[in-house]
Amino acid sequence: MGRDHDHADHSELSDVERRVRALETVMTQKGYIDPAALDVLIDTYQTKVGPRNGARAVARAWVDPAFRERLMRDATAAIAELGYSGRQGEHMIAVANVPGRHNIVVCTLCSCYPWPVLGLPPVWYKSAPYRSRVVRDPRGVLAEFGVTLPASTQIRVWDSTAEVRYLVIPERPAGTDGLSEEALAALVTRDSMIGTGLARAVGET
Amino acid sequence: MPYVSHADIGGRSGFGPVVPEPEGAVFHATWEPRAHALTIALGATGSWNLDMARSARETLPDYLNLSYYEIWLGGLEKLVIAKNLATPDELTAGCALHAPAPVGRVLKADQVAAVLAKGAPTERAPAGPARFRPGQRVRTRATPAEHHTRLPGYLRGKTGVIERVLGAHVFADSHAQGLGEDPQWLYTVVFDAAELWGSEATPGHSVSFDAWQPYLEAT
Numbered sequence: 001m002g003r004d005h006d007h008a009d010h011s012e013l014s015d016v017e018r019r020v021r022a023l024e025t026v027m028t029q030k031g032y033i034d035p036a037a038l039d040v041l042i043d044t045y046q047t048k049v050g051p052r053n054g055a056r057a058v059a060r061a062w063v064d065p066a067f068r069e070r071l072m073r074d075a076t077a078a079i080a081e082l083g084y085s086g087r088q089g090e091h092m093i094a095v096a097n098v099p100g101r102h103n104i105v106v107c108t109l110c111s112c113y114p115w116p117v118l119g120l121p122p123v124w125y126k127s128a129p130y131r132s133r134v135v136r137d138p139r140g141v142l143a144e145f146g147v148t149l150p151a152s153t154q155i156r157v158w159d160s161t162a163e164v165r166y167l168v169i170p171e172r173p174a175g176t177d178g179l180s181e182e183a184l185a186a187l188v189t190r191d192s193m194i195g196t197g198l199a200r201a202v203g204e205t
Numbered sequence: 206m207p208y209v210s211h212a213d214i215g216g217r218s219g220f221g222p223v224v225p226e227p228e229g230a231v232f233h234a235t236w237e238p239r240a241h242a243l244t245i246a247l248g249a250t251g252s253w254n255l256d257m258a259r260s261a262r263e264t265l266p267d268y269l270n271l272s273y274y275e276i277w278l279g280g281l282e283k284l285v286i287a288k289n290l291a292t293p294d295e296l297t298a299g300c301a302l303h304a305p306a307p308v309g310r311v312l313k314a315d316q317v318a319a320v321l322a323k324g325a326p327t328e329r330a331p332a333g334p335a336r337f338r339p340g341q342r343v344r345t346r347a348t349p350a351e352h353h354t355r356l357p358g359y360l361r362g363k364t365g366v367i368e369r370v371l372g373a374h375v376f377a378d379s380h381a382q383g384l385g386e387d388p389q390w391l392y393t394v395v396f397d398a399a400e401l402w403g404s405e406a407t408p409g410h411s412v413s414f415d416a417w418q419p420y421l422e423a424t
């Protein structure tokens with residue numbers, strides 16, 4: 001579909017675009033890749049996998065104590081109940097924020113991130129400022145996200161150095177007792193599941 | 206040549222402020238999703254493993270000046286050349302100039318969903334009992350590794366506490382060097398921030414990482 005159009009104008013290519021095209025062309029001509037598989041992969045990570053998956057898991061945990069218990073005991077299995085599993089989420093652990101204790105996830109060595117529940121990571125998560133500093137000055141980093149926690153709150157930073165992937169379960173906002181699971185999921189932001197944000201309050205955008 | 210990872214930046218200063226971005230902005234140029242998809246599709250050939258890919262990326266000399274998908278692209282170019290899937294002249298020419306070498310698998314479009322859903326679990330049967338138990342104090346290895354490792358520099362030679370035993374997993378250090386899976390016990394180890402950062406540590410702050418047993422010794 002888009003491929004022919006994308007490939008039309010060679011003269012306009014940047015160096016990096018030329019390199020990607022060269023690699024794709026050589027690998028295709030040699031039979032190592034199926035171009036149609038690339039299209040499926042691109043579509044998957046642009047439209048199917050993203051943080052709304054994780055938000056559904058969080059909202060379920062907020063309304064269903066038995067699910068929350070399963071999520072905290074074996075997050076891989078509990079998340080698979082919702083249909084999310086696989087690459088970069090093979091070994092999941094859920095860490096719950098509670099009053100007085102806040103969790104933040106980082107990968108200081110690269111960009112490890114729980115793809116099945118959060119999709120692909122935002123640029124800042126993969127970039128040097130966050131990776132270098134959140135392990136040393138978490139409150140300073142949180143301030144750059146507009147988050148201030150009480151001075152008494154304990155902060156745990158999880159550096160995901162192996163193949164275990166972490167999902168933060170943010171605290172359920174106050175005043176949400178009557179909300180549906182779907183409405184609750186809308187309050188769960190991507191950043192709140194990394195720990196650099198909090199779940200939205202009702203009416204907050 | 207000594208092994209140098211340019212990715213081991215935990216605790217370093219001077220990189221400036223974090224720039225948050227809105228949810229949904231996953232790719233920022235049309236070549237980025239293609240580079241990402243190429244990485245997965247070529248990884249599926251089995252010509253290298255994930256730890257070799259991380260090693261290829263972190264040793265790019267200009268790592269810190271590249272965007273993240275530029276790092277992935279650079280790592281991929283290195284790997285396809287190192288594993289004889291392409292030659293430098295082919296990548297320059299942008300077309301195949303030599304006969305293909307056999308690969309383990311070619312990922313087909315109709316296999317993508319199942320392959321992604323299956324993933325690549327790294328837990329394995331342990332070769333022996335775990336050496337450490339929750340609550341035990343351990344010290345991390347102090348010396349730098351001369352190869353890919355997942356023991357960050359800022360956590361070398363530090364004393365922490367075993368919090369959780371995570372099972373035996375493919376050992377990244379061995380796997381990246383082509384030495385097989387070499388499964389080792391994996392633990393969550395927790396450090397008080399004062400152990401890592403001294404007097405500048407924030408009160409009530411702790412850091413944990415996931416450590417394979419060879420990174421640890423009893424105190």
